[in-house]
Amino acid sequence: MLFRRIYQFLIVYIIGILLLLMIKTGLSLSDYVIPGVALIVETTGQVFKEYFFDVMNTMSVTILGQCLSIIMAFTVGIAGRKSSWIGSFIKVTAYNIQAYPIVALAPIIFILLGDGFIPRLLIASMICYFPLLLSVLGIMATPVKDIEHFYIVTGRMRWQLEVKIRAFENLSKLTTVISGSATLAMAGTIVGEFIAANAGIGYSIRIALYQSDLAKIIVALFMIGIIISIYQGILETMGEQIKARWSISKKGEVL
Amino acid sequence: MKINNFIFWLLLLFLISTTNSFAKETKVNYRLKWLFNTSVAGDIYADAGGYFKDAGLDVDVREGSPEKNAINELELKRADFGVASADQVIRALDKGAKIFVIAQLFQINPMQWIYRRDKPEIKTLQDLRGRNIGITFGGNDETIMNTLLAKAGIKKKDVAITGVRFDFTPFFMRKVDVWPVYRNSQGVILKDRLAREGEDVYFFNPADFGVNFVANSVITSQAMLEKSPDIVEKFLKALLKGWEAAMDPANEVHTLEVVKKLDKGNNNLIRKKQLNATRNLIKPSASIKIGTINMEAWKQTEEMMLKEKQIKKPVNIYTHLIQIK
Numbered sequence: 248m249l250f251r252r253i254y255q256f257l258i259v260y261i262i263g264i265l266l267l268l269m270i271k272t273g274l275s276l277s278d279y280v281i282p283g284v285a286l287i288v289e290t291t292g293q294v295f296k297e298y299f300f301d302v303m304n305t306m307s308v309t310i311l312g313q314c315l316s317i318i319m320a321f322t323v324g325i326a327g328r329k330s331s332w333i334g335s336f337i338k339v340t341a342y343n344i345q346a347y348p349i350v351a352l353a354p355i356i357f358i359l360l361g362d363g364f365i366p367r368l369l370i371a372s373m374i375c376y377f378p379l380l381l382s383v384l385g386i387m388a389t390p391v392k393d394i395e396h397f398y399i400v401t402g403r404m405r406w407q408l409e410v411k412i413r414a415f416e417n418l419s420k421l422t423t424v425i426s427g428s429a430t431l432a433m434a435g436t437i438v439g440e441f442i443a444a445n446a447g448i449g450y451s452i453r454i455a456l457y458q459s460d461l462a463k464i465i466v467a468l469f470m471i472g473i474i475i476s477i478y479q480g481i482l483e484t485m486g487e488q489i490k491a492r493w494s495i496s497k498k499g500e501v502l
Numbered sequence: 503m504k505i506n507n508f509i510f511w512l513l514l515l516f517l518i519s520t521t522n523s524f525a526k527e528t529k530v531n532y533r534l535k536w537l538f539n540t541s542v543a544g545d546i547y548a549d550a551g552g553y554f555k556d557a558g559l560d561v562d563v564r565e566g567s568p569e570k571n572a573i574n575e576l577e578l579k580r581a582d583f584g585v586a587s588a589d590q591v592i593r594a595l596d597k598g599a600k601i602f603v604i605a606q607l608f609q610i611n612p613m614q615w616i617y618r619r620d621k622p623e624i625k626t627l628q629d630l631r632g633r634n635i636g637i638t639f640g641g642n643d644e645t646i647m648n649t650l651l652a653k654a655g656i657k658k659k660d661v662a663i664t665g666v667r668f669d670f671t672p673f674f675m676r677k678v679d680v681w682p683v684y685r686n687s688q689g690v691i692l693k694d695r696l697a698r699e700g701e702d703v704y705f706f707n708p709a710d711f712g713v714n715f716v717a718n719s720v721i722t723s724q725a726m727l728e729k730s731p732d733i734v735e736k737f738l739k740a741l742l743k744g745w746e747a748a749m750d751p752a753n754e755v756h757t758l759e760v761v762k763k764l765d766k767g768n769n770n771l772i773r774k775k776q777l778n779a780t781r782n783l784i785k786p787s788a789s790i791k792i793g794t795i796n797m798e799a800w801k802q803t804e805e806m807m808l809k810e811k812q813i814k815k816p817v818n819i820y821t822h823l824i825q826i827k
Contacts, residue, residue: 458812
């Protein structure tokens with residue numbers, strides 16, 4: 248799974264670079280518009296180490312942000328699964344917050360939290376949590392009638408059991424969404440670094456953009472892509488293992 | 503007789519239609535560096551005032567943004583003319599772009615720093631010591647400030663440098679003392695907002711301390727200059743005529759009217775103040791003709807960028823500056 252992720256990314260990246268180089272050659276563009284291979288290689292040599300540590304910095308916030316968003320999505324999802332007034336209120340609030348563009352919220356985040364690690368973490372989790380929330384809400388709001396009916400009629404149904412049943416029955420969906428949300432968490436962290444940080448790969452990309460330095464951006468994209476592929480590969484492998492273990496432990500057992 | 507009349511009218515109609523098609527205006531695309539606002543009043547005025555039309559040009563004046571880079575557009579042939587800052591031009595030349603500067607719009611760089619009057623005035627560069635200075639890392643204000651600090655022999659540890667963005671909150675919250683602004687746009691807005699809070703401000707202009715980093719200029723491609731020098735000349739004459747008219751205090755009301763149609767973000771009073779500030783930067787004295795290329799300032803800009811390692815080798819910038827008479 249892990250290696251497949253990496254070589255799939257490399258294929259996409261190389262195709263992208265080749266396409267850019269074809270456009271560069273076809274339209275006789277200078278290195279300012281699209282850098283040539285020599286410039287990309289030279290820039291890689293100059294910034295590789297710096298960008299590697301930047302991406303790792305971003306990655307650490309991404310992982311924390313994703314964990315935070317998973318907690319947020321499950322909390323809101325579980326609280327909002329009921330079709331009661333409070334449930335719908337939580338859902339509407341969660342949806343509305345997501346509708347606000349992060350750049351518009353940035354000044355408020357800055358006033359409240361300053362410039363640095365916390366705003367990055369918050370923005371990363373805000374961007375990442377919504378798709379997670381939609382899935383969690385969808386799963387938690389849909390009863391597994393066959394199983395739940397038994398517990399309801401025997402009077403043993405509690406909310407914890409309800410959540411457990413629905414999560415277990417949709418484990419495959421949940422692990423796919425969680426591993427997929429890693430890219431969103433990464434994107435969220437990078438956006439956070441763009442608008443409210445002095446560290447991370449998003450911050451370095453912002454500087455490169457100011458200088459119209461596409462070679463640096465291409466190197467940054469490579470670093471981001473490769474690291475996120477590894478992370479997603481690890482998450483998917485973990486998901487497969489959890490599914491395999493649970494499916495074994497579920498055999499013949501009552502929940 | 504009737505047939506003769508008919509043929510006469512037919513011929514006349516044909517002549518009119520063919521004359522019209524010959525007189526068709528030449529289509530030209532012009533990419534600005536930033537959004538429509540008072541700092542591009544001359545560009546707007548040249549279009550709205552019919553100066554381009556009079557020159558036989560149908561100019562599509564397009565807004566710019568950080569992503570819409572005029573140099574890229576020239577190379578991709580999506581624009582024929584554009585506005586770019588000196589650092590963009592020099593970086594592009596360093597990477598082999600074939601572009602030329604045909605007019606320098608700002609004689610004084612609008613990139614300056616704002617600070618409150620309750621702080622001591624910066625009379626010499628030594629007065630920067632101990633201040634918390636905002637800079638946009640990677641922006642040309644970083645190059646300018648580094649040059650100023652080096653000129654004064656001030657080490658980085660003698661000042662506090664804070665990275666800034668579009669959001670002014672750290673300045674309002676007094677976390678940063680000296681904040682980089684475009685003097686004629688953000689500078690006016692910030693000054694106005696602070697005045698409403700009973701605070702007055704100073705502007706720190708690097709040019710007052712001998713650092714002349716060139717700002718926005720009009721550029722075109724080498725291909726355009728070689729293939730259509732007549733269009734280049736017509737375009738530039740019409741554009742500078744528009745700028746002269748827009749900066750003329752006698753036309754202030756009309757200028758503000760045409761800017762207002764495109765700039766929805768500011769009120770009339772702010773636009774008026776922005777126009778006054780822009781006038782001082784574009785035409786600092788009556789003797790300076792708008793569009794004049796300040797060769798020495800360009801050379802200094804190149805030297806600064808070379809020293810800051812923003813370019814790898816000298817680009818001999820003066821060979822890419824064309825002062826069209």
